[in-house]
Amino acid sequence: MSTTVSPATTAPAAAEKPRRAPLSPRARILLTTAAVLIAVVGFLFLFIRGAFWFALDARLSMLAAMVIAAFTQGVGTVVFHTITGNRILTPSIMGLDSMYTLSQTLMVFVFGGAAVAQQEGIGKVLAQTALMVVFATILYRWLFSGRNGSLYILLLVGVVFGLAFDSIAVFVQRMLNPTDHDLLSAKLFGRMGDVNVSHLPVAFVICAAVGVILWLRRYRLDVLLLGRDTAQSLGVDHKRELTLMLVLVAIMVAFSTALVGPMTFFGFVVATLAYQLTGSHQHRYVMPMAFLLGLLTLVVGQFIMQHVFYAAGFLTVIIEFLGGILFLVLLLRKGRV
Amino acid sequence: MISFSDVTKNYGETRVLGPVTATIPEGGITSLIGPNGAGKSTLLTILGRLLEADSGSVSVGGLDVRRAKSAELARKVAILRQENHLSARLTVRDLVALGRFPHSRGRLTVECVTAVDAALEFLNLTSLQDRFLDQLSGGQRQRAFVAMVLAQDTDYILLDEPLNNLDMKHSVLMMKQLRRAADELGKTVVLVIHDVNFAAAYSDRIVALRDGLLVHEGSVEETMTAEVLTSVFDTPVTVHTIGCYPTAVYTH
Amino acid sequence: MATAAAVAILLLVSLLVGGYDITLEKLLTDPAAQEMFWLSRVPRTLALVFAAAAMSISGVIMQLITQNKFVEPSTAGTSQWAGLGMLVILLVAPESTPMVKMVVATGFAFLGTWLFLAVLDRVRVRSSVVVPLVGIMLGAVVGAATTFIAGTFNLMQALTAWRSGGFSGIVQGFYEPLWIVAGIAVAAFLVADRFTVAGLGQDMATGLGLNYRRVVFLGVIMVALATGVTSVVVGFIPFLGLIVPNMVSMILGDDLRRNLPWVVATGVALLLACDLLGRVVVAPMEIPASVILGALGAIAFIIILLRTQRASAAAPSLARERA
Numbered sequence: 030m031s032t033t034v035s036p037a038t039t040a041p042a043a044a045e046k047p048r049r050a051p052l053s054p055r056a057r058i059l060l061t062t063a064a065v066l067i068a069v070v071g072f073l074f075l076f077i078r079g080a081f082w083f084a085l086d087a088r089l090s091m092l093a094a095m096v097i098a099a100f101t102q103g104v105g106t107v108v109f110h111t112i113t114g115n116r117i118l119t120p121s122i123m124g125l126d127s128m129y130t131l132s133q134t135l136m137v138f139v140f141g142g143a144a145v146a147q148q149e150g151i152g153k154v155l156a157q158t159a160l161m162v163v164f165a166t167i168l169y170r171w172l173f174s175g176r177n178g179s180l181y182i183l184l185l186v187g188v189v190f191g192l193a194f195d196s197i198a199v200f201v202q203r204m205l206n207p208t209d210h211d212l213l214s215a216k217l218f219g220r221m222g223d224v225n226v227s228h229l230p231v232a233f234v235i236c237a238a239v240g241v242i243l244w245l246r247r248y249r250l251d252v253l254l255l256g257r258d259t260a261q262s263l264g265v266d267h268k269r270e271l272t273l274m275l276v277l278v279a280i281m282v283a284f285s286t287a288l289v290g291p292m293t294f295f296g297f298v299v300a301t302l303a304y305q306l307t308g309s310h311q312h313r314y315v316m317p318m319a320f321l322l323g324l325l326t327l328v329v330g331q332f333i334m335q336h337v338f339y340a341a342g343f344l345t346v347i348i349e350f351l352g353g354i355l356f357l358v359l360l361l362r363k364g365r366v
Numbered sequence: 367m368i369s370f371s372d373v374t375k376n377y378g379e380t381r382v383l384g385p386v387t388a389t390i391p392e393g394g395i396t397s398l399i400g401p402n403g404a405g406k407s408t409l410l411t412i413l414g415r416l417l418e419a420d421s422g423s424v425s426v427g428g429l430d431v432r433r434a435k436s437a438e439l440a441r442k443v444a445i446l447r448q449e450n451h452l453s454a455r456l457t458v459r460d461l462v463a464l465g466r467f468p469h470s471r472g473r474l475t476v477e478c479v480t481a482v483d484a485a486l487e488f489l490n491l492t493s494l495q496d497r498f499l500d501q502l503s504g505g506q507r508q509r510a511f512v513a514m515v516l517a518q519d520t521d522y523i524l525l526d527e528p529l530n531n532l533d534m535k536h537s538v539l540m541m542k543q544l545r546r547a548a549d550e551l552g553k554t555v556v557l558v559i560h561d562v563n564f565a566a567a568y569s570d571r572i573v574a575l576r577d578g579l580l581v582h583e584g585s586v587e588e589t590m591t592a593e594v595l596t597s598v599f600d601t602p603v604t605v606h607t608i609g610c611y612p613t614a615v616y617t618h
Numbered sequence: 619m620a621t622a623a624a625v626a627i628l629l630l631v632s633l634l635v636g637g638y639d640i641t642l643e644k645l646l647t648d649p650a651a652q653e654m655f656w657l658s659r660v661p662r663t664l665a666l667v668f669a670a671a672a673m674s675i676s677g678v679i680m681q682l683i684t685q686n687k688f689v690e691p692s693t694a695g696t697s698q699w700a701g702l703g704m705l706v707i708l709l710v711a712p713e714s715t716p717m718v719k720m721v722v723a724t725g726f727a728f729l730g731t732w733l734f735l736a737v738l739d740r741v742r743v744r745s746s747v748v749v750p751l752v753g754i755m756l757g758a759v760v761g762a763a764t765t766f767i768a769g770t771f772n773l774m775q776a777l778t779a780w781r782s783g784g785f786s787g788i789v790q791g792f793y794e795p796l797w798i799v800a801g802i803a804v805a806a807f808l809v810a811d812r813f814t815v816a817g818l819g820q821d822m823a824t825g826l827g828l829n830y831r832r833v834v835f836l837g838v839i840m841v842a843l844a845t846g847v848t849s850v851v852v853g854f855i856p857f858l859g860l861i862v863p864n865m866v867s868m869i870l871g872d873d874l875r876r877n878l879p880w881v882v883a884t885g886v887a888l889l890l891a892c893d894l895l896g897r898v899v900v901a902p903m904e905i906p907a908s909v910i911l912g913a914l915g916a917i918a919f920i921i922i923l924l925r926t927q928r929a930s931a932a933a934p935s936l937a938r939e940r941a
Binding site: 115117118119122181182184185186188189190192193195196197199200202203207210214293294346349350353354356357360361362 | 688692733736737740741747748750751752754755756758759760762763766769774775778779781782856857905906908909911912913915916917919920923924
Binding site for chain 1: 414415435436437438439440441443444445447450453460461465467471472473514518
C-alpha cells in the first residue's frame with residue numbers, strides 16, 4: 030500500500046479504552062489449564078475407598094475416556110458451528126446418534142443382549158465408526174457436491190434419516206424381552222465408566238491425528254467464519270475445506286459415540302461456554318478452550334456425582350438434560366441463528 | 367485488466383447471462399448497470415470466480431479464473447457480495463485483519479498490521495476498530511467490510527451493490543472513498559450499482575446489461591444519453607447536466 | 619375423483635383384511651365375524667381416519683402460521699411435548715381416565731407449540747430449512763428429558779409403546795375420544811379463510827383486517843388438541859402432517875378452504891395404506907403404522923425437500939442457501 034502510516038495514527042487506538050474484557054485469551058487458557066489440573070488431581074486421588082491401585086486404575090481409565098469425549102465433542106462441535114455458520118446446531122443431529130442406536134438395537138435383536146453387554150473389541154468399535162462415517166460421507170457427497178449444494182439441506186436430510194432410524198429402532202425395541210431391553214438401554218446413554226481400556230491407545234492416536242490436522246488449519250477455520258463467498262474471495266477453497274471438516278467432525282462424533290455412547294448436547298454446552306469465556310473468535314484459542322472446559326466439566330461433574338450424590342452413572346444424563354435446557358434458554362434470548 | 371469472452375450462465379433451462387464479451391481496462395472505476403434480472407450480479411460473481419460460467423473464459427490481471435488457484439487469485443482480486451451475516455462475534459479490527467489471510471495465511475506480520483491500520487484509517491474506522499460488528503450501524507458495517515477488502519490489498523476490487531443499505535450521506539461517502547481507492551491506491555474497482563447517477567458521478571466507464579446481454583459499453587459521456595439509457599432500462603429517461611455531472615431523470 | 623375412489627377402496631380393505639379375514643358374505647351370516655367387525659375393525663378404521671385427519675390438518679395449519687413448508691407436529695416439538703405430558707400423567711396419576719390424560723397431553727402440546735412459535739419469533743432465521751431444524755432440536759431436547767424420566771421411573775416400555783404409535787390395540791370403547799377430531803375438522807373448515815390470510819404473514823394479515831394473534835391462538839389450540847387426543851389414543855405419528863399438505867399444495871396451491879377436503883382425504887388414504895402394509899407384510903405380526911410412516915415419510919420428506927430446492931434454484935437469482 031502506498032499510504033504511509035505514522036505512529037500517531039496507531040496511538041489513538043492504543044489510548045482508546047478497549048471494549049474487551051481485561052484477560053487475554055492466552056491468560057484465560059492458562060488459568061483454565063490450571064483449574065483442569067487441580068480438578069484432575071482431586072478426581073484421581075481424593076476419597077479413595079478400598080484398594081488404592083485398583084481405584085486409581087479405574088479412575089485413570091475413566092479420565093482417559095473423559096479426555097477423549099471432551100476433545101471429540103467439544104472441539105467437534107466448535108468446528109461444526111464454524112462450518113455451518115450456526116451456533117444452535119449440534120453435530121449429532123446429522124443422524125449419527127440415531128444410526129448408532131439403530132445398529133445397537135439390531136445387534137441386540139439378532140444376537141441377544143449378551144452381544145452388547147460384553148466389552149466390544151476395538152475392531153467392532155472401528156467398524157461402527159466407519160459405518161457412521163461412510164453414511165455421513167455418502168450423504169455429504171450426494172447432497173453437498175451437487176450444484177445446489179446446501180449445508181442445511183444436508184443437515185435436514187441427515188436429521189430426517191435419523192428420525193427414520195429412530196422409528197425403526199423403537200419398533201425393534203418393543204420386541205425385545207425386558208432383560209435385553211435393559212441391557213440395551215444401558216448402552217444408549219453415554220457412559221464413562223466402562224470404556225474398554227484396550228481401545229484407549231487407538232483412540233488417542235485418532236484424536237491426536239485429527240487434532241493436528243485441525244491445528245494446522247486453525248487460521249483457515251477463522252476465515253470460514255466469514256461465510257462461503259468471502260472465504261472464497263480470500264482464497265480458501267470453501268468446498269474442499271467444508272468437506273474435510275465435515276468428515277473430521279463425523280469421525281470425531283462417530284468415534285466418541287461408539288466408544289462412550291451418544292451425547293447430544295454435551296458438545297453444545299461446552300462450545301457455548303467456550304465462546305463466552307475465550308475472549309476471542311480465533312480458533313487457535315477457542316478449540317483448546319473447548320477441550321479444556323469439556324474436560325473440566327466432566328471431571329468436576331463426575332466428582333460431584335460420585336462423592337456428593339452417590340450417583341456415579343448418571344453424569345452424562347444430567348449433562349444432556351442441563352444442556353438441553355441451556356439450548357432452550359439460548360434460543361429464547363435474543364437469538365442469533 | 368479484466369477480460370472475458372463468450373461467457374454464458376444458465377439456471378436450469380433459463381439463460382440468465384450471455385454470451386457476453388468485453389474488456390475492463392486497468393485503473394479507475396467501472397460500473398455495471400442495468401435493470402433487474404439483467405445479469406449484472408451474475409457477471410460480477412463469475413468475474414470474481416465465486417460462480418462458474420457455463421462457457422467462455424475470464425481472465426483477471428492475467429490469471430485465468432478457472433484454472434488459477436484460489437489462493438493466487440485472492441492476491442489479485444477481492445470480491446464483496448451483498449449479504450454478510452456472521453455467526454461469530456467479531457470486532458471491526460478482527461474482520462479487517464482477516465482480509466490479510468491471502469498474504470499471511472493467518473499469522474499477522476508487521477506488514478499486515480500496517481495494512482490493517484491503513485485500511486481502517488482510509489475508511490475512518492480507527493476509532494471504531496474495537497467495537498463488535500453487531501454494535502455498528504448499517505453504514506459502518508458496510509465500511510468495515512470494504513476495509514477488509516482494502517486490507518486484502520488486491521489490484522482488483524469487485525463490489526456487488528455496495529450502496530444497498532446506505533442512506534444518501536453514506537452512499538456519497540462510500541463512493542468518494544472508492545474513488546480515492548482508485549485514484550490514490552491505484553485499484554481497479556468494478557461495481558454493480560443500481561443508481562445510475564451515482565455510477566455517472568464517480569465512474570470512469572460504464573457497462574450496461576439487459577436481459578443477460580451487454581448492450582452498451584463506454585465512457586460516462588457516451589453512456590449517459592437519453593437514447594442509451596432509455597433502451598437499457600426500457601423506460602423514458604432524459605439526461606440533463608446539473609452542476610457538471612450528467613444526471614438521469616426517469617421519474618416522470 | 620381418483621382420490622375419493624382410492625380412499626373408498628382403502629377403507630373397505632381396511633375393514634375387511636386382517637388376522638382374521640372377513641368377507642362380505644361372512645359379515646352377513648357369521649355372528650363372530652360381525653362382532654369382530656364392530657368391536658375391532660370399524661373402530662380401528664375410524665381411528666385411522668380420525669388420526670390421519672388430525673395430523674394432516676395440524677400440519678397444514680402449522681405451515682400456514684409459520685409460513686414454512688416443513689413444519690408439522692413432529693418437526694416442531696408438539697408431538698414430543700404431548701408424549702412428555704402422557705408420561706407425566708402416567709407417573710403422577712396412572713389411574714386417570716383417558717379424558718384426563720387427553721387434557722394433560724393437550725396442555726403440554728399447547729405449551730410446546732407456543733414455545734416453538736416464540737422461538738421462531740425471537741430468532742432471526744436466514745433460511746427456511748433452518749426452521750424445521752430448530753423444531754427438531756427442540757423435539758430432541760424434550761425427547762431426551764422424556765427418556766430420562768422414563769428410564770428413572772421404569773416407564774420405558776410405556777414410552778416405547780407410545781413412540782411406535784399403532785392401531786392394533788384399538789377397540790370399541792377405547793377410540794371414542796377421537797371423534798373430537800371430527801369437530802376440529804369441521805371447525806377448521808369453518809375458519810379456513812382466516813388461516814389462509816394468516817398464512818400471508820402477520821403484517822399482511824393485519825393489514826387485511828385480521829386479528830392475527832387470535833387466529834394464531836386458535837390454530838395452536840386446534841393443533842394441540844388434535845395432537846393431544848391422537849397421542850393418547852394412538853401414539854406418535856410422524857411426518858403425516860408434512861407430506862400430505864405439501865403434496866396437496868403442489869397441485870392445488872394454498873387456499874385452505876379449497877384444500878381441506880383433499881388434505882383430509884389424502885392423509886386418510888396414506889395412513890390407511892401404511893397401516894395395511896404393516897398388517898400384511900409380516901402377517902400375523904404387525905408393524906405399527908407409525909414405523910412404516912417413519913421410514914416412508916423420511917423418503918417422501920427428502921424428495922419434497924430436494925424438489926423445493928431445485929425449484930427455487932432454477933429461478934434466475936443468486937439467492938442461494940448460505941452454508
